[in-house]
Amino acid sequence: MPRSIxxxxxxxxQRNPKPCPVLGVLDAGETAGPLxxxxxxRTDLPAYRVYEKGRLVAEPTDARECWxxxxxxxxxxxxxxxxxxxxxxxxxxxxxEQDRTVPMYRTSRRLEPAGSLGGPLVVSMRPIPADRVxxxxxxxxxxxxxxxxxxxxxxxxxxxxGDLAEPDFGEPxxxxxGTIPVFWACGVTPQAAVMExxxxxxICHAPGNMLITDLRDEELLAP
Amino acid sequence: MPRSIxxxxxxxxQRNPKPCPVLGVLDAGETAGPLxxxxxxRTDLPAYRVYEKGRLVAEPTDARECWxxxxxxxxxxxxxxxxxxxxxxxxxxxxxEQDRTVPMYRTSRRLEPAGSLGGPLVVSMRPIPADRVxxxxxxxxxxxxxxxxxxxxxxxxxxxxGDLAEPDFGEPxxxxxGTIPVFWACGVTPQAAVMExxxxxxICHAPGNMLITDLRDEELLAP
Numbered sequence: 001m002p003r004s005i006x007x008x009x010x011x012x013x014q015r016n017p018k019p020c021p022v023l024g025v026l027d028a029g030e031t032a033g034p035l036x037x038x039x040x041x042r043t044d045l046p047a048y049r050v051y052e053k054g055r056l057v058a059e060p061t062d063a064r065e066c067w068x069x070x071x072x073x074x075x076x077x078x079x080x081x082x083x084x085x086x087x088x089x090x091x092x093x094x095x096x097e098q099d100r101t102v103p104m105y106r107t108s109r110r111l112e113p114a115g116s117l118g119g120p121l122v123v124s125m126r127p128i129p130a131d132r133v134x135x136x137x138x139x140x141x142x143x144x145x146x147x148x149x150x151x152x153x154x155x156x157x158x159x160x161x162g163d164l165a166e167p168d169f170g171e172p173x174x175x176x177x178g179t180i181p182v183f184w185a186c187g188v189t190p191q192a193a194v195m196e197x198x199x200x201x202x203i204c205h206a207p208g209n210m211l212i213t214d215l216r217d218e219e220l221l222a223p
Numbered sequence: 224m225p226r227s228i229x230x231x232x233x234x235x236x237q238r239n240p241k242p243c244p245v246l247g248v249l250d251a252g253e254t255a256g257p258l259x260x261x262x263x264x265r266t267d268l269p270a271y272r273v274y275e276k277g278r279l280v281a282e283p284t285d286a287r288e289c290w291x292x293x294x295x296x297x298x299x300x301x302x303x304x305x306x307x308x309x310x311x312x313x314x315x316x317x318x319x320e321q322d323r324t325v326p327m328y329r330t331s332r333r334l335e336p337a338g339s340l341g342g343p344l345v346v347s348m349r350p351i352p353a354d355r356v357x358x359x360x361x362x363x364x365x366x367x368x369x370x371x372x373x374x375x376x377x378x379x380x381x382x383x384x385g386d387l388a389e390p391d392f393g394e395p396x397x398x399x400x401g402t403i404p405v406f407w408a409c410g411v412t413p414q415a416a417v418m419e420x421x422x423x424x425x426i427c428h429a430p431g432n433m434l435i436t437d438l439r440d441e442e443l444l445a446p
Contacts, residue, residue: 003230007226007229007230010230010233010234010237011233011248014233014237014245014248015248025237025238141446144446148446149446223364223371
């Protein structure tokens with residue numbers, strides 16, 4: 001995001017820590033940092049989405065062409081991090097088994113706005129066997145830096161989600177028998193704020209195409 | 224702090240969450256907010272310190288005279304919050320028993336800087352009976368929003384503190400026999416950054432003279 005609105009984004013994150021857990025912020029113009037030593041935030045993601053005034057104008061795999069020296073990069077935790085501990089606990093993940101990107105949905109819940117930025121809460125959904133929901137809550141809660149415990153369990157309509165088969169981002173998954181949809185706050189949330197609030201420029205990850213760092217999952221465990 | 228450096232302060236807090244746990248940020252010019260409904264951040268503190276270019280220029284009990292509409296107010300957690308649960312657990316607090324303000328010290332530990340702001344870690348010190356240190360750690364750790372677990376136990380010299388009897392802020396306490404000094408990150412830290420980094424203007428709390436809100440201690444327990 002341009003430096004001129006970086007405060008608004010950082011404040012949006014402070015006010016909405018579940019969808020926007022900030023792991024690191026690079027200084028204006030910086031392309032590497034402690035979380036990606038020797039890396040380049042403009043090229044290390046699999047795919048980017050570029051928004052101008054909230055409108056998607058490009059989806060490149062290299063963001064150097066649209067880079068500006070006044071851009072401040074925010075690295076936000078991703079719930080994929082706690083999928084490994086969920087799997088180690090024997091909790092099946094339908095989107096992994098079905099080889100799909102996790103489905104994500106805009107909800108009717110609104111963020112606490114900050115300055116020029118506001119928008120809806122975006123969630124990721126994983127169908128979890130009814131007898132493992134408590135374990136999924138308990139395990140993910142140990143990772144608040146990557147969205148932590150679910151924000152909602154069960155009825156999608158209560159979040160304003162009309163049809164689980166039509167996610168706003170990612171891909172739909174078949175819901176296995178005996179499972180219940182569990183919803184976690186999602187790092188696409190600030191991107192939805194960009195789409196709604198229409199800052200002059202924002203370069204985001206393409207949903208499902210996150211930066212992978214050298215940080216170990218264990219380092220994100222709550223103390 | 225002026226809006227022009229509010230990003231630097233919020234980023235300083237993001238990079239140094241133990242000394243700078245942000246509970247809330249008021250919009251520029253705002254004097255009330257969710258943490259102080261119907262209140263006024265310019266008058267609700269017992270005393271203020273006003274810094275111009277890092278120099279202490281006034282210590283009023285009313286900050287309205289130096290208020291500007293571009294000032295952004297940061298509400299930062301205070302370790303006084305977990306003193307009630309420490310006392311309920313039967314852990315004696317020397318500064319309370321001796322009716323002194325908790326002693327605070329600049330340390331030789333440096334903050335991770337952010338933009339124009341940097342400085343030393345400031346700590347508060349409580350002498351804790353040796354057999355209760357573990358309990359004090361365990362209980363305070365449950366309150367990360369008010370500095371959480373101690374940053375150091377024992378030898379003050381390892382933090383660059385020469386003489387416990389000469390605190391930089393607050394008042395010295397007599398160290399009871401059988402206790403060991405325990406150091407917690409302190410909310411005076413951003414004020415020390417102001418003194419060192421010399422922004423044009425900053426209005427801070429006078430150390431030991433914190434804002435008291437209607438928030439209950441229990442609401443600050445980690446999930």
